[in-house]
Amino acid sequence: MKLLILGAHPDDAEWHAGGLATLYCAAGHNVRMVSVTDGRAGHHTLPPDELAALRTAEAAASAAIIGAEYCVWDFPDGELQPTLEVRRRIIAEIRSFEPDLVLTHRINDYHPDHRAVGQAVQDASYLVTVPHIVPDVPPLRQDPVVAYMPDRFTKPYPLCGDIVIDVGPHIETIVDMLACHRSQMYQWLPHNLRITDRIPPEEAERRQWLGQWYRAHLRPMADRYRRELITEYGEQRGREIEFAEVYEISEYAGTLNAPDRERLFWEFQR
Helix, strand or coil: EEEEEEECCHHHHHHHHHHHHHHHHHHHEEECCCEEEECCCCCCCHHHHHHHHHHHHHHHHHHHCCCEEEEEEEEECCCCCCCCCHHHHHHHHHHHHHHCCCCCCCCCCCHHHHHHHHHHHHHHHHHCCCCCCCCCCCCCCCCCCCEEEECCCCHHHHHHHCEECCCHHHHHHHHHHHHHHHHHHHHHHHHHHHCHHHCCCHHHHHHHHHHHHHHHHHHHHHHCCCCHHHHHHHHHHHCCCEEEEEEEEEECCCCCHHHHHHHHHHHCCC
């Protein structure tokens, strides 16, 4: 199978969907992560051109850990709009890669680039089947399934827990991937969040700190969707799961029927 993750920035795919990406690769499936922007805005000291090149290299190192592919596009970070150009690029990407499952951001999110990618994917979903749109790339016969990556936003409505996945066994791999994004995890994000005083000086200690930080981010997701975890995994295991990724199925793309649900999310985990 093929999993396509369309994120706004290098590291969005790992942060929001690193567990599912790891599961797909471990089962021998193909994973392509795409950063629609070049990441040039995400730093407080590095020049934009230097940063964009660095973040592309960081993304490649991250993907190599699980055997995935990472593509960083050249739309400017922090300035993304759901334009026709972006929509056409996404249509061409979905058609050429022919994914079984596409993951992306929801359109209600704190970052305008995230919202823009989510909107562009939503707008592209049906059009991937229309021959006269982006005619140089053959159309698909049907839409792939599209799912929204997890977030904590509650307005206008919270993420619907259509799919809940225990990613606890894969936390260390996800953190290894995130640690490749040094410019973000150890520099820009701590600076932006005003927590630079918490960053240990030694590399091993930094990796441990990042693991603790990511776990603290992910743990509330399992608590919020505990009912869905119990439904999926049974009473005992569902209550014991600490770390979960949660996905909402988009109504704008392919329908997730029962066989596809098993094939896309569960068959390779059993």
